[in-house]
Amino acid sequence: MQIYSIETGNFKCDGGAMFGVVPKFMWNKKYPADENNLCDCALRSMLVVDGDRRILIDNGTGDKQAASYTSHYHLWGDDTLQSSLNRLGFGFEDITDVIFTHLHFDHCGGATRYKTGTKELELVFPNATHWVSKTQWENYLNPNVREGDSYFPENMMPIFEAGKLNLVEEDGELFRNVEVRQFNGHTTGLLAVLVHDEDKTIAFTADFIPTLANVNLKWIAAYDLFPTVVLREKEAFLKEAVEKNYILFFQHDIQYECCSLEETPRGIKPKESFKLESLF
Template sequence: MELVNIETGNFMCDGGAMFSVVPKVMWSRKYPCDENNYCNCAMRSMLVVEGDRKILIDNGTGDKQDETFFAHQQLNGDASLVSSIENAGFSTDDITDVVFTHLHFDHCGGAVKWNNAKTGYELVFPNATHWVSKRHWENYKNPNIRESDAFFDENIMPIQEAGRLRFVEKEGALFPNFEVRFFDGHTPGLMIPILKKGNQTIVFAGDFIPTVANIPVKWLASYDLNPTASLSEKESFLQEAVKNQYFLFFQHDIQYECCSLIQTDKGVKVDECFPLSSIK
């Protein structure tokens, strides 16, 4: 198995939203912010090459929304989805599968693009089957008022209309050495990939644990729709992760790609941080 970090660009996020009730005096020691309390956050994807499959996990924002929307998100950085895939030695036509952790705009927007005339949409990965959890799809189709602004039909409906969308109903193996687990704290049916590379386990943490600074159980993001569920899910999973020596891969941490964990008398904490490429 080959694992490749796919950078799609960065966006600015309010620090209070990233760390909820944690006071700024505490979270700002762990994650940098500007004078307006905005944190620069990555939008990493991961390319998993296993046998004949080339599986892309999430794909950033894309470029279909209007200038006002993107100005609000303060997109920045030189990386792009397509250039990162090409720099890894692949093309968009090579991708066999796209796995969405969920359908918030910064995780699925890159799968659909304008056609040349901007009269309609095309799939960025025309040969790929696109996967999302059935529970999250049902949530997307009937969103609550708080979450609805994170969904855009143009990011996902062209995939379904092209017959390229599939639903995952059960946890477990999706592909060889690639299983998925469901969580409900951030959004119903969040689907987190767990990868087996040799004797190592790598977790694509997504919005379940968006940055290294969010590892402490109580350091939740305000974006979590059900914080009580997030607390319970994270506490249980971190115990599993440290017991089994999982590595975590962070989608939104601008500073760190991966970390290992250690058990302390004050709970599970970061052991070491390192790039994905160092996992052999």
């Protein structure tokens, strides 16, 4: 098995939104904000190559949304989904499976695109089966007021109409060595992905635990729809993660890509931070 970090670009988000009720003087020490209170964040995906399967977990924003919308996120950086895959020797047609942790635009926007010079949509990964939780799909079709602005029909409906979308109803092994778990605090039916590789497990936690700082139980993003649910889910998951020595992989932390965990008198904390590639 090979596991790769896939950089798809970067963005800026409001520090208060990312860290919720935590005072700025605390989070600003870890993630310095600019004059507009914006922090730099990553748009990071993961590629798992195991036998004949090449599994991509999330795929960034894509480039379909209008500038009037994406300008609020201040997209920046030279990395793209295509360039990151190409550097590893893979093209879009090589991907066999795409797992969406959830369907907010910055996690699934890269799965469709407009054909060159047209407004006709096509699938970026024509040979892939796409996976999302049934609960999240139902939420996408009938979104609440807060999430409606993050769901776009052009990101997902072409996949559904092509018969390339599979719905996950239960936690468990999706493929050999790849397990999915549903969490309902950030949004309903978010899938965290646990990749089991010999003596280690790497947990792609997506927006459930988006940065190293969010490992702290009380550092809960204002983006999360159900913060008390996040609190319960995170407490249980981190306990399991310490007991089983999981490595956390952070999708939105521009400084820290992965970390190990340890139990301390003040609760579970990050132990060491490192790049994913250092494990292989």
